[in-house]
Amino acid sequence: MKVGLFGANGRMGRVLIEALNEHDKAELSVASVRDNSPWVGMDVGELAGIGKLQTACSGLSSINPADVDVMIDFTLPAAFDNNLQWCVTNNKPVVIGTTGLSSEQLSLLAEAATKIPVVFAANYSVGVNLMLSLVKQAARALGATADIEIIEAHHRFKQDAPSGTAMAIGEAIADELGRDLKTCAVYGREGKTPPRDHNTIGFATVRAGDVVGEHTALFADIGERLEITHKASSRLTFARGAVQAAMWLSTQKAGQYGMNDVLALNQ
Structure with a gap:
């Protein structure tokens, strides 16, 4: 499955690169950063400190929707609106781990979930x-x-x-x-x-x-x-859970889900 990251240069973004690299059924196909970011063009593996992976960071406006099956967003609230809109516009499922969202942004998320599959959780452990x-x-x-x-x-x-x-x-x-x-x-x-x-x-x-x-x-x-x-003790705990959520979400219909759904804790 082809997985894309928003905010690949962030603290969690770098750990997600590592988690995706170690996963045997997921491929990091897109790693986005701000269009004017100095990280544009840098190899994602070097960004994460795990060696070259032959995938370069790209600006948000340069993402080809055909290159991704599902997105993961662990950025800040300031970037949330644009990232969510990109997913809705391009009909891409998204796993969201951004915290500190305003009530207005939570409403945007709920509206987006009527059109695309969304997993939203405060913690993916x-x-x-x-x-x-x-x-x-x-x-x-x-x-x-x-x-x-x-x-x-x-x-x-x-x-x-x-x-x-x-x-x-x-x-x-x-x-x-x-x-x-x-x-x-x-x-x-x-x-x-x-x-x-x-x-x-x-x-x-x-x-x-x-x-x-x-x-x-x-x-x-x-x-x-x-x-x-x-x-x-390690952010990889959260990153691996987010990748697990992305794998699960790729087969779901539009709606808002949580990790209790991914882990079947409600059953």
Whole structure:
């Protein structure tokens, strides 16, 4: 299967090049960067630090739609609209891992999914998506009495906070408990605060060094607490999951899907 990348020069783009290179059924056929990027024309393998692969980076406007079966987008929100429009215009399925999207961009995504197949997930790790299932089970059992907090840590360069994965964990818990995360989330505490409202879901964010990604859902009651934690030690974990999603998506009809669909966790 011929897979194309948006933002091949990005942190995740380079790891995706490596993941595609090691896959026995996927071929990296297109690696796009900004039209005015200094990376245009550079071999993608050299860009990723794995040696020449005989595929050069190209500007978005230079992509030949016939060269790709499915696209993967892990760029920033600023590039999202143009990338999504390219996929809709050229009728190409797309796997989206961009986080920090606005409500307007989420609406664009939902509209695009009526025309093309889209996988959209905050995190493409198999372990994290299993964690989303586990926190729902914990919420059912403990949510009536436990205080719930979500703690996440990432590298110093991450621009959105809390992370998309932390928000997905919060949404999963809130949905299970019949709460609205928009009104029950607490994103910071400082100074003298009133006693904790049991119905809130707290978030704590750490940005430091080269932490790849750590997430903990804490269910704390009087006398005991349960912590469900996922720690990623390599971005290849996310990249391999995204390639798995791309392989799965290539045979799907138009619609918006998540990693729970790719991994059949709903069955």
